[in-house]
Amino acid sequence: MPILGEIANNLILPLRLRNFRVFFIGQSFSLLGTWIFVTAQRWLLYDLTNSAFFLGILGAIGSLPILLFSIPAGYLADHLPKRNLLLLSQSVAALQAGILTFLVVSGRVEVWHILSLAFLLGCTVALEFPVRHSFIFDLVGEDSLVTAISLHSTAFNLARFLGPAIAGFLMAHFGLWTCFLANTLSYLPIIFALAIIPLSENHKGVSKKPWEGLKDGFIFVLNSRQIRRILLLIATTSIFVLPYAVLLPAVVRENFGGGGKEFSFLMAANGLGTLTGAIFMAAFGRNIPKDRFIPANMALLCIYLGGMILSKKFYLACVLLIMSGFHMVCMFTSANAFLQLNSPDxxxxxxxSLFSLSFLGLFPLGSFWAGTTAQYFGPKWTLLAGLTIALVLSIWQGLIPSLKKAENR
Incomplete structure (x- = not known):
């Protein structure tokens, strides 16, 4: 079948490139270890404190470096060898994982250890995100970029599925410490992969003071309507839409009278949607025009999430969360590729780095806004208000360019 052959060819095109293939395999192991770690880390902290408050503190501390350091990390990505920066970030992440493993095995772990190491890990994420995604561009080029990003997203969401299950098995049969050891060892493949990838000469030496270099990036964004538009959509989604995951337990209890079992089922449904979306983008995303595709997926994400929040039928809510996860990944993957393809080398x-700031860095602010507002108006109306704001913006940003094109004909 010609169409199936074309899909298969699109999927394997980046994997034919030796350097990307090596990087992808190493990164897949690292991602799996990360999700094993996240599951065990949260359980360890809760076991030590028996406090949901500290879980919130953990999330905030882990995300704070992204808010603080994403933009300087982007400057480094443009001026220093990306492979070396990734080697540094992965080595530091492996070190913090090893320290936590030792503390757990020796029985000396305390709350401040977990929080301090979470901040250190957040610093490596802040450095790694813009460097890693621009490094993927260097490895595959423009033609295979969308597929490569989608394959990376597929590995991320597959690890998101498998990691917690593996962590549960390890904790039940071998003890909590084995999760942290598994995470420590999971960094070895990506460190080895980066070490054998030849150093690229595509980086530009530092020729300006850091502030001047950062200013150049801001000026380019301010002068590019398309870039500004995409970053605005991403930031709005991060603040007003993504906090649905934070308030989902409350929605489960209010709408369905459910508990942990129902919550886990809904999260699994959402994860299935994100995995499906990543596979779809890997197969078809290369040929999709992204300027209107991004706001269209944002609008559909808001509509399906709104339906889930209003639904009183549990299995309908599961289907709506599958669709929400699908469109969320389509939106963010397309936005990532669009920004890279429309940015100077x-x-x-x-x-x-601005994408990282808009996507990951602003999420804690959105969670704080949602949690505070939900105390006064309830989780359902808080989420619906945020979704309405995002839906109006997505329609406006998706419709206005079409109207301007029609006027110019």
Whole structure:
């Protein structure tokens, strides 16, 4: 079948490139270890404190470095060898994982250890995100970029599925410490992969003071309506839409009278949607025009999430969360590729740092807004208000360019 052959060819095109193939395999092991770690880390902290408050503190501390350091990390990505920066970030992440493993095995772990190491890990994520995604561009080029990003997203969401299950098995049969050891060992493949990938000469030496270099990135964004538009959509989604995951337990209890079992089922449904979306983008995303595809997926994400929040039928809510996860991944994957393809080579890292800031860095602010507002108006109306804001913006940003094109004909 010709169409199936074309899909298969699209999927394997980046994997034919030796350097990307090596990087992808190593990164897949690292992602799996990360999700094993996240599951065990949260359980360890809760076991030590018996406090949901500290779980919130853990999330905030882990995300704070992304808010603080994403933009400087983008500057480094544009001026220093990306492979070396990734080697540094992965080595530091492996070190913190090893320290936590030792503390757990020796029985000396305390709450401040977990929080301090979470901040250190957040610093490595802040450095790694813009560097890693611009490094993927260097490995595959423009033609295979969307597929490569989608394959990376597929590995991420597959690890999101498998990691907690593996962590549960390890905790039940071998003890909590084995989860942290598994995470420590999971960094070895990506460190080895990066070490054998030849150092690229595509980086530009530091020729300006850091502030001047950062200013160049901001000026480019301010002068590019399309880049500004995409970053605005991503930031709005991060603040007003993504906090649904934080308030989902409350929605489960209010709408369905459910508990942990129902919550886990809904999260699994959402994860299935994100995995399906990543596979779809890997197969078809290369040929999709992204300027209107991004706001269209944002609008559909808001509509399906709104339906889930209003639904009183549990299995309908599961289907709606599958669809929500699908469109969420389509939106973010397309936005990532769009920003990279429309950025100059010497500014790509700085543009991706703004994407990281808009996507990951603003999420804690959205969670704080949602949690505070939900105390006064309830989780359902808080989420619906945020979804309405995002839906109006997505329609406006998706419709206005079409109207301008029609006027110019």
């Amino acid at each position: 010497d500014l790509r890292g700085r543009i991706l």
